[in-house]
Amino acid sequence: MSLGQDLAPHLPFLRRYARALTGSQQHGDNYVRATLQAIVAAPDDFPREVDARVGLYRMFQGIWASTNLDQDENDGVGGGDIASARLARITPRSRQALLLTAMEGFTSEDAGYLMETDAAEVDDLVSEALSEIERQTHADVLIIEDEPIIAMDLETIVRDLGHNVTGVAVTRDEAVAQAIAQRPGLVLADIQLADDSSGIDAVKDILAEFAVPVIFITAFPERLLTGERPEPTFLITKPFQRSTVKAAISQALFFDSATVPA
Template identity: 40%
Template sequence: MSEIDRAALIGALPYARRFARALTGSQAEGDGLVGQALRAGVPTIDGTRDGPLVARTALYAAICRMAGEAPEASSPGIARTGRMLLLLTSLEELDTHHAALVLGLPVEDAARHIEAARSHLRAGAVARVLIIEDEPIIALDLQQLVEAAGHEVVGIASTEDEAVAIAEAERPSLVLADVNLGAGGDGTSAVARILKHHQAPVIFVTAYPERLLTGQDLEPAFIITKPFEPTTLAIATYQAVSRGVHLDTV
């Protein structure tokens, strides 16, 4: 196997950061895991069919190897392999073939892990969710998806000020925020104001995830790219509520 060239790795970094942050539930731990993977070297994976995916799948595989070195907690829920596969196929939108290559599994085994993990999603902890979204139809769609995943929506805000007021009154255990609120302000600003007085995991929804994945500033651990499938929201919510896979070695 050969090493991935520098330009390709740089292009794959935003995707790697998104995956690692969602896996660990933390910007710091996720970015640290990416750094470890880069320092250890990122060889290509035999069997990758899609040229643009070569660097991404190689980085995902390096991250998974690093994450797999930490002992896994014996708590109920989705096992680490299942979480990795759900994130790879839903958040990162890999097909089962490429996800299996990342973890070095036969496709049939990967498919079984994915099915078992999906069956556990609704058994996860129930969250009290604040939705920040200025488009009424999209907000209602999000509410339906959140409730279908077994969670409670405590409020829907279309502006920064409304979001802060609802968060203060309801104390949500999870915030689902659009980045662009149009005339109502900015979703990231709303979240920053909320987190000054109330700590809760946040999932950002944006059509431009790379803008939030530079690794230079305080950035979110969970980012969903528009448009997304219901399973993507379900696994991101599960990871946020369960705070991801804790890695003692990071």
């Protein structure tokens, strides 16, 4: 099997990580594209001593660490001054460690390899990121989910994080009505809803009324991580872990609340 075939199944999840790390589909996908270009240009540099997924993320981490985020946005990778201001709000390495372990499921040892450090430092960085999360401003959260057990689980996680749940909607129309009645600061949205309507359409309707960060929840993340069309920046895979939801919520709110200093 070729290297390209080995890497293909892992690309959707690298896009998820890159988007969560940058807070943008465009910038995240640009970093993934740059990573693939680097692999094609120098295939012998790809780490063969580890499995394909770990090697792919290691190549990405190298691109991320070596790129100057203050460069002009037109260069296709850099996020410009706005992204730089946002990234300054929390130690970048602590967020990387949290996302690699909580969202991408790497062990502390593997995350240490990816970040060129050891497992002990990864654990310290994750603790640092979690401390930053505790200091985040609490938000009103709308949950769009038609499965009662999953909805209750999400509601418990959201409330345990100190956020308020404005409501739980099970259809597109109900979601839009609740969002307009009590504007949320964050939306958690399933893809397939009770009346066969779409959570994606519900979110589009809400975003037509006002801007709000959104985290999509789906059992088929690869369908929304192709990089070929407008797609979610933040995405949670079903079945999910509490730590994954926590990391995604913290990242979405972090980028939404960040502003450029005067």
